[in-house]
Amino acid sequence: MTLLFGACTGTYQVREESRLNPNTAQAVFAQKDRWVDRTLSGMTLSEKVGQMIVASIEGQYRGNNDKEFLKISRLTEEGKIGGIMFLKGDVMGAGMLANHFQSVSKVPLLVSADMEKGVAMRLEGATEFAPAMAVAATGDSTLAQAMSAVIAREARAVGISQDYAPSADLNINPANPVINTRSFGDRIPLVIDMSSAVIDGLQSNGVAATVKHFPGHGDVTVDSHKALPILEGDRQRLDQYELKPFRAAIDRGVMSVMVGHLAVPKLTGSLEPASLSKTIVTDLLRKELGFTGVIVTDAMNMKALYNGSNLAEISVKAVQAGNDILLFPPDPELMHDAVVTAVEQGTISESRIDDSVRRILKLKRWLGLDRNKLSDLTRLQEKVRQPESLQLADKITRNSxxxxxxxxxxxxxxxxxxxxxxxxxxxxxxxxxxxxxxxxxxxxxxxxxxxxxxxxxxxxxxxxxxxxxxxxxxxxxxxxxxxxxxxxxxxxxxxxxxxxxxxxxxxxxxxxxxxxxxxxxxxxxxxxxxxxxxxxxxxxxxxxxxxxxxxxxxxxxxxxxxxxxxxxxx
Missing domain, CATH: 3.40.50.1700 (Glycoside hydrolase family 3 C-terminal domain)
Known part of the structure; x- marks a missing residue:
């Protein structure tokens, strides 16, 4: 690998209106862009499908003969993936990998991670923050915005440009085994204010926020990593509770929405996961709520969706449902080939693929990856885990x-x-x-x-x-x-x-x-x-x-x- 240095008493404090234009996402995805059009027109079908797949890798130093490193390098060079996500590792190792994969990729990669509690949630050497519920307990969304600004700056220093956060789930069920303290709570105005603060802090510092887990994962009793949760509410109930934070995030200008692997039978008429449902992804999120940005699935290796032998099937269904990015497949190449075959056989139209790729490219363009896709790792220590960032993390914890x-x-x-x-x-x-x-x-x-x-x-x-x-x-x-x-x-x-x-x-x-x-x-x-x-x-x-x-x-x-x-x- 070549190293490239390139209800207690109290009140909630509401932020003054952010400078972030609430129509940012709407404007970004509505406008025509020559770089996007030129890049898209120069792609093969295989490369287009590759843009929709984000593979995972541990963010730590790997030698040139490392099996996983060689696989991701090959998939990147062949255009069979359009992004990577880091699960764990350290900031320098992740930065080195990000620079390497970017250097061998024809189109800039979308590098991402789930950083709800900061870059340190995945990569050692960065600032660790309290979970969302603790942040909400401070009653001060200006702290949430300051926190997410730090997260964004540290992420970009490492080469990460998309955060799979915030969670806009209302944690209505106390026995929720998967969301719980990852949520800002069960009070709609508070969850909206805190989520908006995180969106503003991330996106005003060059990182795409991803609000999750649509249409709401807070009132379930099953962990989707292990089985399929069921959200029992009807449409009236969802409009009254779960959907409100997502509507607010879309109005705020969030760049991306993650769809959860949970069934909503009173909306879909079946136990089909929301992430595979055209009713949820296209009809509700895209058309009715008017979201124009990038839609990403939750991890495609989760047992709510993946049974060990159905990856090709769920990959095609996820695209048919309207998702733009298929996240963390257990076998990225198998997923890629399944979607390509579906297009070649007429199961999925190529124009459907083009729509998703155009949105992904517009996001990469907004992130500035078309101009500079490498990180200057020589200055990494100046940007991560700074004293003022640690002081902010301590302040949030103390105030919670x-x-x-x-x-x-x-x-x-x-x-x-x-x-x-x-x-x-x-x-x-x-x-x-x-x-x-x-x-x-x-x-x-x-x-x-x-x-x-x-x-x-x-x-x-x-x-x-x-x-x-x-x-x-x-x-x-x-x-x-x-x-x-x-x-x-x-x-x-x-x-x-x-x-x-x-x-x-x-x-x-x-x-x-x-x-x-x-x-x-x-x-x-x-x-x-x-x-x-x-x-x-x-x-x-x-x-x-x-x-x-x-x-x-x-x-x-x-x-x-x-x-x-x-x-x-x-």
Whole structure:
């Protein structure tokens, strides 16, 4: 490879209107462009279909004999892919790969990644931000816009020009196993404002935003990576809830929309995934909502769609439905050949392919890739993970810590001299080996003993922990349990659940008990016996540090709950 250096109380703060022209996407995709027309007219059918396929690769250094590197290089040179997406790696490795693949591509590649939490979500060495729900909990969409501006600048430094974000899904179902804290919440005005802020921050800094997962993935009970979710709402319901953030994003000028792999039977009359449905992609999104930009599928390797042997079939259906980009196929060449064959056999018209390629080329032109497709990696360290970016990330995390309830006014934590805190870590089935620095951080100001309860903990262990709790000056239960199988608590054992429910009654009267979620807030609604509950939305070290600062009274608990809970009274 050649290295080319080329509902708590509070108010939401609404941004002043962005300078970004809300008609940007409409204008970009409506205008004629000589470079686009010239490039399109010079393409073979094979090259046109290739523009519609985005393959995945890990963004790390690969030698010239690496199998995956050679495959993607060949597909790029042959024009069988039009873009790449990075799954993981590091900023320098990804930048080197992006420059290499761009250098061997006849037409500029669209380099992309899912960067909901920043470039660091995929590539080491960049700035890591809090998840969307934490950003929303700050109540300040100017922070969301500033965050996405940093993400865009770091992305372009690496050579990435499309972000598969923001998620405009309303997380209506607390047991949603796939969206949850990736959503800005369940309040329509808040989700619209935060999504608009992210769109503005990305696109005003040269990165195409991709609003997802159309027509709305927030009220499902199944993870589309594992099976097909079903959105049960009818058209009236979708107009009232799910579609509103997408309409707003389109009006805002978002460049791209990702269609989810979920069934909407009351709209389509079947269990066909939305991503394969012409009713959803073309009739609803393209025609009725008037979206003129680039439509991209969710990853084509997800089990909601792909069963291991149907890639050719779903590839053709995705194009017939009206998608422009087919994302992350398990076999890009098989997908390419299937679509080419469908055109040659008359199943898909070549004009249909031309329509998609024209939109893709217009997006690449807007991104400036026709003029400069290489990144100057000699200046990478000047552009990523800068002190001001890290400070912004810390500010968002600190401002997101939310007191869900504090009936006995335990925050900030006040302990007697020589008092001891028992930190009970409630671990789920998938994270039994997880360790966190929370107790160490809290131990700077208090004496802390940490004990872990896992689903395999027996009754003797439970009783031992209960005895320790009875002798403690305060008990803090921490967890990061995620929803699964349409249940918030399914990853916990019955013993764990019963222990938390009964703990306050086992302790001496007046013993402070605090429950903290370093994940979704919904679990806090299941244990209302505990009068003080805090949510940090994330298990990052920054989130744990921020919670410790709140407990110590060093910073105020400024977060505003962005979802509806039953027991959310302070």
């Amino acid at each position: 810590v939310t007191i869900i309830r504090d009936r006995n006014h335990l925050v900030p934590l006040r302990l007697p001299l020589n008092g001891q805190v028992l930190n009970i870590v409630l671990q789920d089935r998938q994270r039994e080996e997880n360790s966190r620095p929370f107790a160490e951080m809290l131990g700077r100001n208090h004496t802390v003993l940490q004990f872990r309860l896992t689903p395999s903990s027996n009754e003797q262990t439970i009783q031992e922990v209960a005895n320790l709790a009875a002798g403690a000056s305060a008990v803090i239960i921490t967890t990061e349990v995620q929803a699964t199988n349409n249940s918030i608590l399914s990853k916990l054992s019955d013993r764990q659940i019963d222990f938390v429910h009964t703990l306050p009654s086992r302790l001496p009267l007046g013993t402070p008990v605090i429950l903290i979620s370093f994940g979704p807030p919904y679990l806090l609604d299941e244990f209302t016996e505990i009068g003080t509950a805090i949510c940090a939305y994330s298990s990052s070290q920054q989130a744990e540090e921020a919670v410790v600062q709140v407990l110590n009274g060093e910073i105020p608990p400024a977060g505003i709950l962005p979802v509806t809970l039953r027991a959310s009274q302070p």
